């Protein structure tokens with residue numbers, strides 16, 4: 001066992017040595033006259049590597065060009081190409097100080113660890129000011145004029161340049177993988193580095209630069225025309241996680257709970273909201289920054305949501321915690337065990353951003369089933385049962401209800417009542433339960449009382465008497481979404 005371990009570690013060591021050797025070989029192979037030229041122009045070692053298309057670990061350790069040139073790369077003078085980005089020299093926006101030759105990987109790793117994210121991989125996002133790219137272009141055309149005829153130029157410099165962005169990633173990823181003890185790959189946990197430069201917006205300056213390059217090339221006097229930068233980039237970084245999506249169905253047992261947080265003139269309507277109860281619990285468990293709650297349609301504050309529930313999606317921003325399957329079940333249990341029992345969730349699960357499509361799918365054509373407690377102005381007759389249930393796919397014209405006219409435009413819509421059924425209430429002749437299945441978007445309250453003739457036909461007009469709705473429950477929403 002021990003022996004095996006030793007063998008493994010030897011092999012590992014061998015690999016690393018091999019890699020180091022090939023790194024120093026590739027540095028040694030760089031054309032020394034061009035390297036000298038670049039060094040004398042104040043270009044940093046990592047920029048020289050990237051101009052010659054070197055990749056990988058060569059950027060990770062403290063870069064040296066001693067094998068190619070007796071001139072050493074500048075460390076204290078700002079690189080004329082990357083303005084210090086690849087020298088880890090920058091003006092820190094967070095501390096408002098100029099920092100030179102920092103151990104940037106360590107700094108990033110410490111900050112990441114302080115934020116206590118759970119993560120299995122990380123990925124770097126880098127934003128570089130446009131002036132760096134225009135520096136590269138100027139230098140390349142200068143190099144082309146000067147060394148264009150040499151074979152190494154045609155092989156490497158011509159096509160294979162690595163961008164400052166990629167070179168920075170090479171410089172950071174290997175040490176970060178060690179420090180954070182995980183691999184870099186495209187995943188939900190991101191470290192975002194942003195460099196900006198005061199010269200970035202001076203587009204005119206760049207244009208005149210390149211015009212000058214052309215002119216000089218024509219008269220055969222190549223000169224590297226980038227002014228030595230006297231200012232490093234501003235730099236800031238932060239880490240974040242891409243959103244998690246939780247899908248499920250909710251049930252609402254209270255007639256005093258709104259779907260979303262509803263506040264009018266600083267006064268809360270109802271005692272709570274589905275959004276805050278469910279979203280709040282999920283957010284708390286994931287330790288995120290914020291959440292967004294979305295549901296497939298809505299019911300009024302005084303309408304209960306029963307049966308299989310209504311599909312919803314909670315999007316959690318910047319969660320510190322990675323929710324496992326067990327974790328999700330636990331969150332569901334916590335919501336369902338709340339003392340007030342206002343809301344319940346079913347089938348809570350983690351979904352991808354495709355949860356959006358699932359929610360929208362069929363939302364327009366979905367059918368909804370209701371149970372309404374109805375009062376009529378005369379006693380219920382035997383033939384009323386037959387009369388009501390004889391209507392199949394009844395077309396109803398609804399003008400925008402009076403109660404929502406202040407926020408909805410006045411329109412006339414045709415909606416379909418697929419079926420209806422009366423359920424008698426024992427010992428009561430003027431009250432009954434009306435079960436009905438309708439097209440999504442039908443105003444049920446108005447379909448019962450007629451809304452002063454704005455909805456026609458209505459239960460009142462069909463039965464030839466006054467009809468009032470006292471209570472309403474949604475008993476089913478015919479959607480596949482999050483049913484299991």
Ligand SMILES: [Zn+2]
Pocket residue numbers: 043044045046047048079080081082083084085086087
């Ligand atoms: Zn540089």
